[in-house]
Amino acid sequence: MLSKQLVLQSRGGLHARPATFLVQMANKYQSKIKVVLDGKEADGKSVIGLLTLGAGQGKEITLVVDGTDEQEAMADMFAFLQQAEE
Amino acid sequence: MVKGISISEGIGIGPAHWLAQPIEVDDAQHREQGEAALVLVRSLFREVEKDIEQQIESKRGTVANDILGVFEAHRLMLKDPMFADKIEEKIKVGVTIQQAISETENELMMLFSILDDHYLRERANDIKDISKRLLTKLSKGSSAKVQARMDTDYVLLARELTPSDVLEIDVQHVKGILTVTGGPTAHVAIVARSLGVPAISGIEETFLRAIQEGELLIIDALLGQVHLQPSPELVQEYERKVASLAQKQAELESFRQEMAITRNGKRVEVAINIGNDTDALEVKRLGTDGIGLFRTELFYTNREDWPTEEEQYQIYRSVLEEAGENPVVVRTLDIGGDKELSYLKIKPEQNPFLGLRAIRFCLSRPEIFRTQLRALLRASTFGQLKIMLPMISGIEELRQGKQLLAEVREELVREGIEIASKIEIGIMVEIPSAAIQADLLAKEVDFFSIGTNDLVQYTLAVDRLNDQVSYLYDYFHPAVLRLIQLVVEAAHREGKWVGMCGEMAGDPLAIPLLLAMGIDELSMSSKRVLNAKRVIKTFDIESLHDWQKVLEVGTPAQVREILASLA
Numbered sequence: 001m002l003s004k005q006l007v008l009q010s011r012g013g014l015h016a017r018p019a020t021f022l023v024q025m026a027n028k029y030q031s032k033i034k035v036v037l038d039g040k041e042a043d044g045k046s047v048i049g050l051l052t053l054g055a056g057q058g059k060e061i062t063l064v065v066d067g068t069d070e071q072e073a074m075a076d077m078f079a080f081l082q083q084a085e086e
Numbered sequence: 087m088v089k090g091i092s093i094s095e096g097i098g099i100g101p102a103h104w105l106a107q108p109i110e111v112d113d114a115q116h117r118e119q120g121e122a123a124l125v126l127v128r129s130l131f132r133e134v135e136k137d138i139e140q141q142i143e144s145k146r147g148t149v150a151n152d153i154l155g156v157f158e159a160h161r162l163m164l165k166d167p168m169f170a171d172k173i174e175e176k177i178k179v180g181v182t183i184q185q186a187i188s189e190t191e192n193e194l195m196m197l198f199s200i201l202d203d204h205y206l207r208e209r210a211n212d213i214k215d216i217s218k219r220l221l222t223k224l225s226k227g228s229s230a231k232v233q234a235r236m237d238t239d240y241v242l243l244a245r246e247l248t249p250s251d252v253l254e255i256d257v258q259h260v261k262g263i264l265t266v267t268g269g270p271t272a273h274v275a276i277v278a279r280s281l282g283v284p285a286i287s288g289i290e291e292t293f294l295r296a297i298q299e300g301e302l303l304i305i306d307a308l309l310g311q312v313h314l315q316p317s318p319e320l321v322q323e324y325e326r327k328v329a330s331l332a333q334k335q336a337e338l339e340s341f342r343q344e345m346a347i348t349r350n351g352k353r354v355e356v357a358i359n360i361g362n363d364t365d366a367l368e369v370k371r372l373g374t375d376g377i378g379l380f381r382t383e384l385f386y387t388n389r390e391d392w393p394t395e396e397e398q399y400q401i402y403r404s405v406l407e408e409a410g411e412n413p414v415v416v417r418t419l420d421i422g423g424d425k426e427l428s429y430l431k432i433k434p435e436q437n438p439f440l441g442l443r444a445i446r447f448c449l450s451r452p453e454i455f456r457t458q459l460r461a462l463l464r465a466s467t468f469g470q471l472k473i474m475l476p477m478i479s480g481i482e483e484l485r486q487g488k489q490l491l492a493e494v495r496e497e498l499v500r501e502g503i504e505i506a507s508k509i510e511i512g513i514m515v516e517i518p519s520a521a522i523q524a525d526l527l528a529k530e531v532d533f534f535s536i537g538t539n540d541l542v543q544y545t546l547a548v549d550r551l552n553d554q555v556s557y558l559y560d561y562f563h564p565a566v567l568r569l570i571q572l573v574v575e576a577a578h579r580e581g582k583w584v585g586m587c588g589e590m591a592g593d594p595l596a597i598p599l600l601l602a603m604g605i606d607e608l609s610m611s612s613k614r615v616l617n618a619k620r621v622i623k624t625f626d627i628e629s630l631h632d633w634q635k636v637l638e639v640g641t642p643a644q645v646r647e648i649l650a651s652l653a
Contacts, residue, residue: 023162047159048168051209052197 001066002074006081007058014055018081023047025077031067033077044077088293090264092310093275095613096284097328098262099321102301103240105251123177127186134219135164156212160219163212169194183224191217215248241303243294252277262305264312266291279368286310338616343373346622348601354622355607356615357415359587363401366408368612376412376470378535378609379587380405382458383421391429392454398461406469413470415535415585415609417514418487419458420444420476439543444477449486459494466506474535478513478520484530514587516540521569524576534577535609538588542566561590562642562649567599571637574604585609595649597621602633 008014014022014035026033026044033044037059042049044063055061063081065074138161145157163169169190176186191213198210239259244251246267252274255263263285268274278285284307297303297314304313304324313320346356357378358368362385369377385393385401406414421427422443435441448455462473475487488511498505515521516537524534538561543550545566550559560566570586577584585607590596592610594617600608601622610618629652636645 020159020162023166027165043167046166046168047162047209048166048194048197048213 001064002070003062003064004074004078005060005062006078007060008055008081009057013057013059014050014053014061019047019050022050022077022080025080026073029065029067029069029073029076031065031070031073033066033073034064036062036064088289088312088314090286090310090312091288092285092307093268093287094263094278094283094285094307096262096282096307097324097331098241098284098305098307099324099328100239100241100261100303102243102297102299102303104299105242105244105247119180119182120178123183124174127173127177127183130183130220130223131164131170133223134216135161137219138164159209159212160216163209164216169213169216184221187217187220187224211248218248241305243297245291245294247274252281255281255283257281257283262286262303262307264289264294264303264305266294286312338620341616341619341623344619344623346375346619348622348625348627350627352601352627354601354605355585356618356622357413357585357607357609358612358615359609360405360612363404363408365612366405366414368615369409369412372612372615374412374612374615375607376409377405377414378585378591378607379474380414380416382417382419383425386419386421386427387425389429392457395457395461395464398458399464402462402465402471403468406465406471409469411470413472415472415474415512415587416462417474417476418445418462419448419455422447439549445475445483445487446477449483449490452490455490456494459491460498463491463495463498463505463509464503466509467504471506472510472512472533474512474514474533476514476537477516477540478527479517480519480523481526481530484513484527488530515573516544518545518569521573524573525579528576528580528582531582533582534573534584535607536570536573536584536586536588538566538570538586538590541569541588545569560642561588561593561596562645564637564639564641564645567645568637570600571603578604583607592618594618594621595646598625598630598652599633599636599649601625602627602630 023045035042035044035050035053035055037053037055040053042053042055044050044065063074063077065077067073138157142157142161172190172193173186176189177183181189194213195210198213237259239261241262241264242255242260243264245265247263247265252263260283263274263278263283265274265285265287266289268287274287275285284305286305286307289312301314302316302321304316304320305311306313306324313324316324346354348354355375355378357376358365358372358374359379359381360366360368360377361381366377368374382398385398402416420443421430422432422441423439425443426432432442432447442450448458459473462471465471473491475484478484478487491511495505510532512531512533512535513520513527514537515524515527515534516539518541520527521536521541528534539550542548542559542561542563546558546560546563548555548558550556574584583606585591586600586605587609589610591600591608592614597608597618598621608618633652636648639645639648
């Protein structure tokens with residue numbers, strides 16, 4: 001299991017389209033993917049879960065990836081979230 | 087006769103046909119429980135997913151990306167564990183399939199409705215749409231009925247239509263659409279217009295419900311009227327109207343793919359005025375040369391707070407992508423005057439039209455202006471963006487606006503964000519002082535767009551909303567024409583292009599004169615595009631060789647007389 005923290009810097013945070021892209025990306029991997037905010041967990045493969053998590057701009061989230069392809073999944077998704085910060 | 091709001095123009099005659107409502111599903115038919123119900127519901131999900139994929143494939147290229155995006159979102163929602171798992175859990179504890187779907191729909195709708203965000207509310211609609219798809223699949227009986235009716239013409243009736251319902255419509259047989267909900271900007275309206283199906287919404291529910299399957303209806307979506315049980319005479323009258331409309335339309339249709347070039351070889355750009363991202367669809371549908379006026383204030387009205395940079399960015403981006411190679415002239419925020427915002431307190435003004443509006447407001451609140459400019463520049467790499475500043479009265483305002491834009495550009499470059507290398511900056515010429523100083527302004531802009539609505543109002547000192555004086559409001563006033571000529575000449579002397587985006591630009595009587603004056607671009611409501619192209623294609627400069635007479639006469643009536651005699 002891998003876990004990494006990051007601060008969402010883009011306006012709107014994990015709202016709107018980034019959440020959709022994140023789910024599309026997460027669906028490519030076998031691993032279980034979780035986004036954690038203030039102790040609340042959302043399934044990284046659920047748009048509903050991510051959108052209702054309330055991960056807005058400036059929030060610190062933890063990305064947790066667990067499974068056979070966790071290395072690739074973490075690298076891919078972490079890179080996406082950092083890119084989305086621009 | 088009953089009135090509604092016309093959301094897609096035209097006239098349709100035919101028997102009423104109700105869209106099958108999944109609510110009519112007979113629960114007794116689906117008594118499957120436990121394992122059997124789970125197997126059934128999983129197969130429903132698979133079938134609906136297949137349907138969505140097929141729909142995306144078959145519509146790719148024929149509808150706008152934002153509508154396809156709706157279906158992509160549906161597919162993702164369908165696969166969402168929070169949706170599917172919830173339904174399965176309910177079934178496991180003995181709830182029927184229909185109830186499990188409806189309850190889950192309601193629970194998720196609740197969850198979304200407490201979130202105050204436009205995008206999220208849209209997602210709530212997605213949940214509604216896929217729930218409906220699943221329930222329709224479940225009630226195979228009623229969907230078969232829809233199929234059976236597809237062989238004859240009909241007028242489609244529904245309380246409301248989802249985007250997927252509208253895309254399912256068989257254009258060959260649907261003569262019209264009647265709904266209770268859905269305004270002119272709803273997806274239903276946009277799709278109906280793009281399919282050319284007349285549609286009226288806002289029909290009172292009790293009236294609509296009273297219409298029986300198979301009853302003859304006339305829907306007049308030019309006047310927004312529905313005639314129930316029409317007399318044979320009325321049907322005949324409307325059949326004649328339909329025939330003459332069809333003939334006129336067929337004539338205009340031939341101009342759809344034509345470029346607007348006059349007989350003597352001058353290329354004129356014909357563009358459209360839009361107010362929201364979905365209108366951008368019309369660019370390709372009508373074979374236009376782009377968007378000549380994208381009014382951005384609609385994103386600021388009807389909400390509780392300023393739109394964020396990200397929200398605006400998404401909209402600008404989708405419009406630019408939709409327009410593709412064609413230019414998109416975005417007018418920066420034009421509020422004040424008669425356009426107010428609920429969340430903005432402006433000191434009451436005695437003369438709002440002469441007060442703090444448009445560029446004046448933006449320069450007084452740079453933080454708001456910057457947000458819009460940042461969103462625009464960020465979106466600039468997705469198409470051919472041009473930025474237009476409204477209500478420029480002199481050179482100072484232009485310079486301040488450009489200065490702010492340059493600062494924002496630098497800021498974004500520092501942040502490492504890619505921006506289009508060349509973005510044309512122009513101004514809307516709508517204040518007489520700007521027209522009179524057009525020679526000076528032309529040196530510092532890339533283009534002009536003449537906004538006749540305000541230019542006429544300010545030149546003639548006439549409030550066109552005041553019915554006691556509005557008779558004086560006339561863009562054929564020779565004084566207005568002189569200003570237009572001044573602006574066109576000033577722009578051309580500096581090698582800049584000049585367009586027009588007011589009502590006048592789409593007037594078939596005015597177009598020949600504007601062409602003779604040398605205007606380069608005409609931007610108008612999409613309804614007027616095909617007719618404008620017809621006028622341009624048949625325009626012969628020879629017939630207007632002494633057009634300058636219109637500048638010498640004294641009254642608008644004389645101008646009209648001259649133009650009518652030349653036409």
